Structures are given as structure tokens and as C-alpha cells.
Amino acid sequence: MVVKMNIEAVHDALYEEMKRDNRIIVMGEDVGRDGGVFRATEGLYKEFGEARVIDSPLAESGIIGAAIGMALNGLIPVAEIQFADFIYPAVDQIISEAAKLRYRSGGAFGCPMVIRTPYGGGVRGGLYHSQSVEAVFTNTPGLKIVAPSTPYDIKGLLKAAIRDPDPVLFLEHKRTYRLIRGEVPEEDYVLPIGKADVKRPGKDLTVISYGLMLHFCLEAAERLGKEGVEVEVVDPRTLVPLDKETILASVKKTGKALVVYEANRTGGFGAEIAATIAEEAFDYLDGPVTRLAGPDVPAMPYNSKLEALFLPSVDKISEAMRKLAGY
Amino acid sequence: MAGTLDPVKLLETMLRIRRFEEKVDQLFFAGKLPGMPHACTGQEASAAGVCAALEPGDLITSTHRGEGHLIARGVDLYRLFAELLGRRDGYSRGKGGTMHIADLSIGLLGTTGIVGAGIPIAVGAALAARMKGSDRIVVAFFGDGASNQGAFHEALNMAGLWKLPVVFACENNLYGMSVAQWRHQAIKDIAVRAQAYGFLGEVVDGNAVLDVLEAASRAVARARVGEGPTLLEMKTYRWCGHYGADPGTSYRKAEEVAAWKERCPVKRHTELLLKQGAITESELEELQERISNEVDEAANRALECPEPPLEAAQEDLYQAGGLP
Structure with missing residues (x-):
């Protein structure tokens, strides 16, 4: 085992997969010579050359469309959209073409x-460098959507995504890139897409979360532990297909469910998780299935106080846990 | 120069396209064929001419008005009818219908109901072809309407930048659905847009199949030897409305339609071949009858084909297991 940051897990998975299979092509804005704005592709250009690490024009629809064409003609493209906020010009190619082929x-x-x-936010990125876009795509069967939050999960799931025969949207929370460290095996490994992970066991309350919020939830769960409330934290890791079994098993055990997500509250993917619990674990519930999410405003504000207000914080999460545990 | 240069073969392809669309029309108005068929009647020469310039391993992306391209590439007429009828043996097992056919066996990466969406996909396939060291080339078919889409411009920029083996085959039928070309763009020749992306654009009479074949062959040859893309604009006209239920009369004058029917690509080529003696009247009749029977037989078989099982709706979402 070695300790890595989330961003290193992304980089290492790309590097090792490109070494393993020369059909794998990385393409995106500034991913080549520059190594990417977050350094995810650092050194790949030098190692694998400009044919396999392609600095594309600034044209998201073209990037994804070309990646689809490459995939149909025998290559395995890994396209980078520099910030999730920039994905909208490519939505047609993703939803109407890739997902439906x-x-x-x-x-x-x-x-x-x-x-x-x-x-995701928390980096003072403001309106167009902080968005959580998952709900735009989770309503599109045909895509797989993976959102891992630790170095171990990121590396194992990015490899799985690259080896998957279907299109995978791989979401990386940018605030966690250099914030979260964890142990990663040195040998090759792959984690299954569609399998959740119980990040912290507990008997009193289930919290489901991913991304930066997962880490805030784990911190809040520690606090609650000191207050005598044992919170179980479930990380879905994959949003589509969702591992309902693990989530429902946890809720059936604890009788209480809190879903924490950073995207706008209304219609966010956490609402889908909450609905699933309400529908399929109703007889086991001892309290209202609760959502804690970003407010319904157009995007994350830039000002630091307003940004903090947008993001569910450890304090807010702890409070929501206490309230639900009190039922 | 690649592909078939047999002018009788070109006629055969055009007749097959024409007859196919007639049959679709007949079934549609008889209430037997549902959905929204988008006939390419009147545009047979662009499909036949471009596809005749291709080799079997080449790839195409097609459009909502794509049946001509598919037939020119040798699609299985039975499976095509079955798809249009929503039946089990259709290309997507009756789930796609018209506009949503994909078949790698004829090098078809897909037709699509989203105007212009296939163009960047063709560019990616061309990039892959070059990276794999293959000499395959890719043709992206689209119309005048698609040339206003962002995807068109993004794709042409990439293709020009990387000198990719792709031919942008623009069938300019003068209307983006109901809007005449002069009302949707300030240019007359779409081919001029190639210049903005650093490659050659060419205009050709899209109703003269031999002219199309010649121009397409040049474009294909350039692509195959690494000289980059071409934007080939073929001026043509769709005789019918935008789709089955659109008579196409609210935005076009009857005289305009009649004038274009006078320039019928099938008739023009037929007359040429008869004049040259490449085909006799009796051979022509024989050919027409053979094609007619072939189309009818495929349609009749498809009408007998069972509906897909209800489980099919839930299938073909994801593939089990990993990549080969």
C-alpha cells in the first residue's frame, strides 16, 4: 500500500491503463502539453505522445462526438471535460448518441x-467552476455514472470505467483532489461499477453521500459518535447503476435515512435515493427520509460566505443527523 | 479511383432507393407503417454517387433522411423494412424505427434524429482510422440545415486541423424542414464554409449521379492518401414534404417542385444510359421489375415479421462483462 491523493489516483489509473492497452486515448482541453488544469494528465503526453494524448480544440460537443466516433472505430477514448460546468455543449452527444447507441x-x-x-464546489470557483451536474445525466439510461470519493475507489473505479464496454461518466470532486489522501494498493486492481461501500458502520442512522459531502458526513458522524449516536455512512460510489441493496439493507437496519448531496436540492440525485428508500423500505422507517443539499439557486456563489452557505457543512450535517436521530 | 464506376449499377441503386421510398409511402398512407418516415425521393443521385466512390470497409454517418445512403451501402432491405415497421427483425429490434438505424456490417455508424449529430462522430471515426494505420475513410452525410449546427463547425475545425480522412457530404436540398436555405443562412454555397477550416469545398450538381461520383471519388481519393477532408456540397431537392404527414405545400410553390421533378436524377441517368446504349429499353424494364419484386418481397416479409417481445424494451442497455 502507498498513500495517494485523489488526483494522483486519477493520474495513476490513466497512466497504468494507457500502458496496458494502447487503444486508450486521452483527449480534452489542455490535457496534453500542459498536463491538465488539475494535473490529472501530467506527464502522459511525454510518455505516450501527442497521438494518444490529444490537446483538442475548445469544443466540447466536438470532443465528445469525436470520442464517440473513436469508440465506434476500435479505440477506447477517455475524454476530459475540463470543468463539469462546461459539459452542457456536449450534452446532446452524450445523451442522444453515446447513451443510446x-x-x-x-x-x-x-x-x-x-x-x-x-x-463540485468549495474552491471559490463561482458560478461556472463549481457545479454538480450529475442529475442532468442520471435520468439517462444507457450511461453509467460513477462518482467515487477516495483514492482507493477512484483508482479502482476509473480502471473499471475504462475497461467497461459502455459509456461511463466519471465524476471527480475537484475540492477533494488534493484534500483527500488514502491508501492504494501498488498492484493492479479493479472495483466493480454499481457497488456501494459502507464507509463507516453504525446502528442508529444511515447517511448516504458522495463527493466532498461524503467526507463532511464522515466528520459529522465522528462528532455524533461522541454524543452516543452511531451513524452508518454509505458511499454509493456509483450513481447509475445504483446499489440499492446496500443502501436499503442499511436503512432497514437503522430505520432512519439522511441523504446529503451538494447539487441543488430539487430534482437532485439525492432525491432519487430518498424516493427509493421511501418506496422500498417504508415499513422499516422510524423517521422522515431527509435530504440535505445545496439550495435551489442557479449556481454556487463566489463570495466565500455565500459559498459556505451553499455547501452543506459539517455543522449543518451534524445538526440534521441529531434531528433525525431524535425521532 | 475506388468504388464501382459501372453506370448501370448506379442506376440500379437509384431505382432501388426510389422504389423503396415509394413502398414506404404506400405503406404509410395505407396505415400500415407508423412513425415519421423522411423520404429522400429526388435525392437518389447524391446517395448513390457518394457511396459508389467508397470501398466496402469505409464508414458513414447518416441522417434522419438516410434510407438512400443505407440502400446504396447495401443494407438488408428486409431488416430495414422490419425496423420501419417496428418489428422484431429490424436493426434495433423495432425499437429505433426510421432515423435510428445502425449497422456496422455496412459501415454505418448510425442514422440519427438529431440534425448534425453524426458529423463529429464521423470525425472521431476518421481519427481512429488514421491512428490504427488503416486506409479507411469516413463520410458524414448531412443537409443544409445541419450546416448551421455548432457540431458541424466544431467537427469541420477538427477535421481540417488534423487533416483527417473524412468527406463531409452535404445534400443541400434547399430546405431545413420548412425553411428555405435563403431564409436560414446568408450564403448560397455551403461549400464555402470549408475554407474557414482550411480545406477544400466543392459544389456539384447533386442530381447528376456521374458528376457526384466523380467529385466524390476525388474527395475520397484525397482523404485516403492523407490529404485531408473535403466539403462536398450536392445541390438537390426533396420531392416530398419533410416527413410522411407533411405535404410540403405551405412553404414551397408547386411550380418549384415541378421544376425540380423535371430534373429527376433517376430519369436523367436513365435517359443518358439509353442514349449511350449502355442499357436497352427491355433491359431497363427487366431491371425495374427485378427491383420492384425485390422491394415488394422484402416489405411483405417484414409485414409478416412478429413484433419484438415485450422484454426487448428492457434489453440492449448495457453489455454484460468487459471489453474484448
């Missing part, structure tokens, strides 16, 4: 590609 071809062929993108 297997269905459209009657199962004859699919679209093996990965779209990596940094999402």
Missing part, C-alpha cells in the same frame, strides 16, 4: 468510452 443498434454494438470531469 447500444439500444439503437439492437445490442449489436455499444460505445466504450469514459468522460472524466471535475465537479
Whole structure:
């Protein structure tokens, strides 16, 4: 085992996969010579050359469209959208083309590609460098959506995404890139897409969260532990397909569920998790399935106090846990 | 120069496209074929001419008005009819219908109901072809309407920048659905847009199949030897409305349609071949009858094809297991 940061886990997975399979191509804005704005692709250009690490024009629809064409013609593209906020010009290619090709071809062929993108706030990125875009895509069957939050999960799941025969949207919380460290095996390993992980066991209350919020939840759970409330923290790791079994098993055990997500509250993916719990674990519930999320404002404000107000904090999460535990 | 140069073969392809669309029309108005068929009647020469310039391993992306391209590439007419009828043996097992066919066996990366969406995909496939060291080239078919999409411009920029083996085959039928070209863009020749991306644009009479073939062959040859893309604009016209239920009369004058029917690409090529003696009247009749029977037989078989099982709706989302 070695200790790595989240960003290093991304980089190492890309590097090792590109070494393993020369069909893998990295493409995106500034990913080549510069090594990417977050340094995820640092050194890849030098190691694998400009043919496999492509500095694309600033054209997201073109990047994703070209990646789809590459996937259909025998390559395995890993396209980077520099910030998740920039993904919207490519939404048509992702939703109408990549996600539907297997269905459209009657199962004859699919679209093996990965779209990596940094999402989330807490970096003073303001309106267009802080968004959490998952809900735009979780309503699109045909895509897989992976949102891991620790170095171990990121490396194992990015490798799985690259080896997957279908299109995978791979969400990386940018605030956690250099914030979160963890142990990673030195040998090659892959984690299954669609499998949640109980990050902290507990019997009194279940919290489901991912991204930066997962780490805030773990911190809040520590606090609650000192107050005698044992919080179980479930990290779905994959949003689509969602590991309902692990989530429901936890809620059935604790009887209480809190879903914490950073995206806007209304219609956010956490609402889907909450609905699933309400529908499928109703008989086990001892309190209202609760959501704690970003407010319904257009995007994360720039001002530091307003940004902090947008993000569910450890304090706010602890308070929501206490309230729910009191039922 | 690649592909078939047999002018009778070109006629055969055009007749097959024409007959296919007639059959679709007939079934649609008989209430037997649902959905929104987008006929390419009147545009047979661009499909036949461009595809005749291709080799079997080459790839295409097509459009909502794509049946001509598919037929010119040798699509299985039975499976095509079955898809249009929403039946089990269709290309996407009856789930896609018209506009949503994909078949790698004929090098078809997909038709799409999203105007212009196939163009960047063609560019990516061309990039992959070059990276793999293959001499395959890719043709992106689209219309005048698509040339206003951002995807068109993003894709042309990339193709020009990287000198990719792709031919942008623009079938300018003068209307983006109901809006005439002069009302949707300030230029007359879409081919001029190639210049902005650093490669060659060419205009050709899209109703003269031999002219199309010649221009397409030049473009394909350039792409194949690494000289980069071409924007080939073919001036043509769709005889019918935008789709089955659109008579196409609210935005076009009857005289305009009639004038274009006079320039029928099938008739023009037929007359040429008869004049040259490349085909006799009786051979022509024989050919027409053979194609007619072939199309009818495929349609009749497809009408007998069962519906897909209900489980099919939940299938073909993801593939089990990893990549080969």
C-alpha cells in the first residue's frame, strides 16, 4: 500500500491503463502539453505522445462526438471535460448518441468510452467552476455514472470505467483532489461499477453521500459518535447503476435515512435515493427520509460566505443527523 | 479511383432507393407503417454517387433522411423494412424505427434524429482510422440545415486541423424542414464554409449521379492518401414534404417542385444510359421489375415479421462483462 491523493489516483489509473492497452486515448482541453488544469494528465503526453494524448480544440460537443466516433472505430477514448460546468455543449452527444447507441443498434454494438470531469464546489470557483451536474445525466439510461470519493475507489473505479464496454461518466470532486489522501494498493486492481461501500458502520442512522459531502458526513458522524449516536455512512460510489441493496439493507437496519448531496436540492440525485428508500423500505422507517443539499439557486456563489452557505457543512450535517436521530 | 464506376449499377441503386421510398409511402398512407418516415425521393443521385466512390470497409454517418445512403451501402432491405415497421427483425429490434438505424456490417455508424449529430462522430471515426494505420475513410452525410449546427463547425475545425480522412457530404436540398436555405443562412454555397477550416469545398450538381461520383471519388481519393477532408456540397431537392404527414405545400410553390421533378436524377441517368446504349429499353424494364419484386418481397416479409417481445424494451442497455 502507498498513500495517494485523489488526483494522483486519477493520474495513476490513466497512466497504468494507457500502458496496458494502447487503444486508450486521452483527449480534452489542455490535457496534453500542459498536463491538465488539475494535473490529472501530467506527464502522459511525454510518455505516450501527442497521438494518444490529444490537446483538442475548445469544443466540447466536438470532443465528445469525436470520442464517440473513436469508440465506434476500435479505440477506447477517455475524454476530459475540463470543468463539469462546461459539459452542457456536449450534452446532446452524450445523451442522444453515446447513451443510446447500444439500444439503437439492437445490442449489436455499444460505445466504450469514459468522460472524466471535475465537479463540485468549495474552491471559490463561482458560478461556472463549481457545479454538480450529475442529475442532468442520471435520468439517462444507457450511461453509467460513477462518482467515487477516495483514492482507493477512484483508482479502482476509473480502471473499471475504462475497461467497461459502455459509456461511463466519471465524476471527480475537484475540492477533494488534493484534500483527500488514502491508501492504494501498488498492484493492479479493479472495483466493480454499481457497488456501494459502507464507509463507516453504525446502528442508529444511515447517511448516504458522495463527493466532498461524503467526507463532511464522515466528520459529522465522528462528532455524533461522541454524543452516543452511531451513524452508518454509505458511499454509493456509483450513481447509475445504483446499489440499492446496500443502501436499503442499511436503512432497514437503522430505520432512519439522511441523504446529503451538494447539487441543488430539487430534482437532485439525492432525491432519487430518498424516493427509493421511501418506496422500498417504508415499513422499516422510524423517521422522515431527509435530504440535505445545496439550495435551489442557479449556481454556487463566489463570495466565500455565500459559498459556505451553499455547501452543506459539517455543522449543518451534524445538526440534521441529531434531528433525525431524535425521532 | 475506388468504388464501382459501372453506370448501370448506379442506376440500379437509384431505382432501388426510389422504389423503396415509394413502398414506404404506400405503406404509410395505407396505415400500415407508423412513425415519421423522411423520404429522400429526388435525392437518389447524391446517395448513390457518394457511396459508389467508397470501398466496402469505409464508414458513414447518416441522417434522419438516410434510407438512400443505407440502400446504396447495401443494407438488408428486409431488416430495414422490419425496423420501419417496428418489428422484431429490424436493426434495433423495432425499437429505433426510421432515423435510428445502425449497422456496422455496412459501415454505418448510425442514422440519427438529431440534425448534425453524426458529423463529429464521423470525425472521431476518421481519427481512429488514421491512428490504427488503416486506409479507411469516413463520410458524414448531412443537409443544409445541419450546416448551421455548432457540431458541424466544431467537427469541420477538427477535421481540417488534423487533416483527417473524412468527406463531409452535404445534400443541400434547399430546405431545413420548412425553411428555405435563403431564409436560414446568408450564403448560397455551403461549400464555402470549408475554407474557414482550411480545406477544400466543392459544389456539384447533386442530381447528376456521374458528376457526384466523380467529385466524390476525388474527395475520397484525397482523404485516403492523407490529404485531408473535403466539403462536398450536392445541390438537390426533396420531392416530398419533410416527413410522411407533411405535404410540403405551405412553404414551397408547386411550380418549384415541378421544376425540380423535371430534373429527376433517376430519369436523367436513365435517359443518358439509353442514349449511350449502355442499357436497352427491355433491359431497363427487366431491371425495374427485378427491383420492384425485390422491394415488394422484402416489405411483405417484414409485414409478416412478429413484433419484438415485450422484454426487448428492457434489453440492449448495457453489455454484460468487459471489453474484448
